């Protein structure tokens with residue numbers, strides 16, 4: 001069997017698997033994923049079998065050796081295309097061209113009467129993707145530049161899809177969306193809470209989610225990257241938190257140096273309540289590496305100063321012991337939140353949220369520079 005046939009078989013198997021796990025839901029997405037040869041978008045060192053695993057493939061790494069561009073996991077690619085609901089003839093903008101694989105899928109979905117524009121911050125990647133797509137006869141207008149600004153000279157777009165995560169919606173994306181358009185973007189909302197959200201915009205400018213799914217994405221780079229939410233501490237230890245300027249990180253390092261006291265057991269099962277805890281508590285932090293085993297949650301207050309962390313079924317406290325009490329009650333009292341059953345609304349800073357219906361469930365707000373977000377259980 002030659003490589004082309006082998007690839008076609010692997011592609012069919014992958015699409016069937018994605019249907020079974022619920023990532024592929026429509027014939028349009030199944031067809032696009034069955035047509036576009038993913039192996040032509042992965043680096044030359046990737047075997048055919050690897051190209052068709054349901055895995056992320058790294059395209060490039062930064063100076064620290066961490067991935068800064070990847071060909072996303074097929075299950076996530078499919079889920080986001082389902083959220084986007086592209087129809088033939090539409091004009092679509094993609095932010096984060098990477099390899100060009102998703103742009104090729106979008107081009108298949110819009111068909112010969114539609115248009116795809118894709119923007120990539122790395123000029124090198126943009127050039128390689130443009131050549132790859134042109135070589136395959138796929139019509140995509142690839143731009144090199146900062147996707148934060150969108151692509152104003154081709155707006156408005158029926159669909160906008162970001163394949164890179166943001167902590168806040170860039171105003172340009174909202175402005176460049178057609179009145180009945182859909183915007184899909186991965187959003188970092190709290191430690192451990194990153195959601196791919198499909199947004200629709202009401203005439204009053206409020207954006208409301210039409211679907212929400214958990215995801216994990218590389219974060220936006222370039223001039224609008226912001227301070228980042230993941231910070232290296234010492235050795236292989238990193239911390240993810242909402243507002244951790246350098247002075248707060250120094251306090252954290254000092255606390256860790258002084259060592260912890262065992263503050264006793266936590267109450268009841270913890271894992272299911274961490275999303276609820278993170279939503280209610282802006283001081284929640286997530287550690288990668290030790291302290292604890294692997295991923296550890298905690299509460300860090302640089303003003304006390306104190307850090308309390310969950311260590312399996314116990315709480316360790318560094319500094320002021322009040323933090324242990326707050327973590328204990330914060331987690332014990334947190335509701336079990338199903339992220340997929342959240343409605344998310346976004347309003348530009350300076351405007352109010354629409355009145356919540358009387359039947360609305362619990363809700364939380366997250367405040368960012370350009371928009372405020374309200375997450376409500378449905």
Ligand SMILES: C[S@@+](CC[C@H](N)C(=O)[O-])C[C@H]1O[C@@H](n2cnc3c(N)ncnc32)[C@H](O)[C@@H]1O
Pocket residue numbers: 068069070071072095096097098099100101102103119120121122125145146147148163164217218219220221222
């Ligand atoms: C997960 S990868 C995208 C995968 C891609 N859609 C594909 O099919 O191969 C995220 C991409 O976003 C790009 N990116 C990061 N910040 C960006 C920005 N400000 N503007 C445009 N692209 C950006 C990265 O360089 C990376 O290539």
